[in-house]
Amino acid sequence: MTVDHLTLEVRNLSLFIQSEGVDKTIFEEVSFNFSASSLLAIVGESGGGKSLLCKSLLRLTPGNARLSGSAVLSGLPTPIDLISCSESEMESIRGRRIGMIFQEPASSMNPVMTCGKQIFDALPKNVRSDKLLARRRIAELLEFVGFKEPNRIARSYPHELSGGMLQKVATVLAIAGEPLILIADEPSTALDAINRFELMELFQRLRKEFGMSILWVTHELRSALTYADELLVLYDGNMMESGKAAEIAEHPKHPYTKALMDVEKSFREPDGPRPIPEEILPAENRSAGCVFAGRCEFAKPICRIERPKWESGENRHGWRCHFPLK
Numbered sequence: 001m002t003v004d005h006l007t008l009e010v011r012n013l014s015l016f017i018q019s020e021g022v023d024k025t026i027f028e029e030v031s032f033n034f035s036a037s038s039l040l041a042i043v044g045e046s047g048g049g050k051s052l053l054c055k056s057l058l059r060l061t062p063g064n065a066r067l068s069g070s071a072v073l074s075g076l077p078t079p080i081d082l083i084s085c086s087e088s089e090m091e092s093i094r095g096r097r098i099g100m101i102f103q104e105p106a107s108s109m110n111p112v113m114t115c116g117k118q119i120f121d122a123l124p125k126n127v128r129s130d131k132l133l134a135r136r137r138i139a140e141l142l143e144f145v146g147f148k149e150p151n152r153i154a155r156s157y158p159h160e161l162s163g164g165m166l167q168k169v170a171t172v173l174a175i176a177g178e179p180l181i182l183i184a185d186e187p188s189t190a191l192d193a194i195n196r197f198e199l200m201e202l203f204q205r206l207r208k209e210f211g212m213s214i215l216w217v218t219h220e221l222r223s224a225l226t227y228a229d230e231l232l233v234l235y236d237g238n239m240m241e242s243g244k245a246a247e248i249a250e251h252p253k254h255p256y257t258k259a260l261m262d263v264e265k266s267f268r269e270p271d272g273p274r275p276i277p278e279e280i281l282p283a284e285n286r287s288a289g290c291v292f293a294g295r296c297e298f299a300k301p302i303c304r305i306e307r308p309k310w311e312s313g314e315n316r317h318g319w320r321c322h323f324p325l326k
Contacts, residue, residue: 006074006213009070009072010032011072012068013030013070015049016066017065018064026052027237028237028238034213038230040232041228045219045235046219050217056083057071071083073098095176096177098183099173099182101185101187105187115156141175144172153169167195175210180213182214183214184203188200221261224245231244233256237291243315244316253317255292278295288307290322302322
């Protein structure tokens with residue numbers, strides 16, 4: 001059956017990993033809607049739970065992990081909850097309905113198999129059954145991501161390619177199964193400025209030409225505000241703010257979002273970068289209040305003792321703060 005578009009509705013998704021008999025919270029109560037042909041960027045500092053949030057949507061979590069909440073994929077004959085569905089149902093989703101570009105492209109590839117063979121294995125069954133069609137499709141995909149010599153790349157092994165080239169092949173692997181949702185986990189981290197720009201232009205083409213929706217994890221807030229339709233700001237496993245990227249760029253409500261913006265601006269100033277003060281406190285040393293209180297210049301006593309509620313404004317703009325910015 002042909003599916004024209006998929007939507008994803010995530011509600012109160014939480015991940016806990018058991019360590020020494022105790023559940024450690026990785027992220028909690030994350031909610032967002034992901035519509036067809038949109039680009040949603042999840043931003044925040046390293047260690048905030050962004051990558052595990054994405055892997056959770058495909059249930060690629062450690063064996064000692066426990067998920068709660070829901071992530072309902074609609075647009076299929078019957079909606080599927082990615083969190084509670086059977087493993088066989090999930091197998092039909094991975095790569096076919098939802099593709100994923102991993103943070104380290106080499107980690108998703110077989111080092112002793114040519115890139116072409118790996119792409120062939122990722123193609124839909126009906127394409128694989130026709131060897132001539134499959135060969136043509138592999139070349140088309142490699143050309144689509146920018147390779148001028150697709151046949152040479154198809155014959156190459158991963159170790160023979162540069163980091164930027166590997167990232168392009170990883171993108172082909174993620175889209176070869178013709179998914180309508182692509183999860184990209186910090187794909188530009190190891191790329192130079194030119195390759196980062198090319199990758200973002202490629203994302204825009206995937207949306208325009210294939211109607212693909214993209215869930216993009218990044219710590220580059222400036223790029224996210226430039227390319228994304230929607231933004232979700234994650235800090236230490238907690239949603240701080242979410243909404244339309246353009247609106248957040250103009251009127252950030254959470255001090256953490258504003259702090260990230262200020263850090264990025266400081267990189268372009270003569271005095272150099274000014275990081276957000278104070279390190280993230282370990283969970284066992286943190287108060288019951290706002291997780292950002294220890295680093296927030298606007299924090300008041302209530303911020304350290306009471307967790308803020310999620311507040312909703314216009315146009316689905318939401319934030320978790322006792323004293324949102326004006």
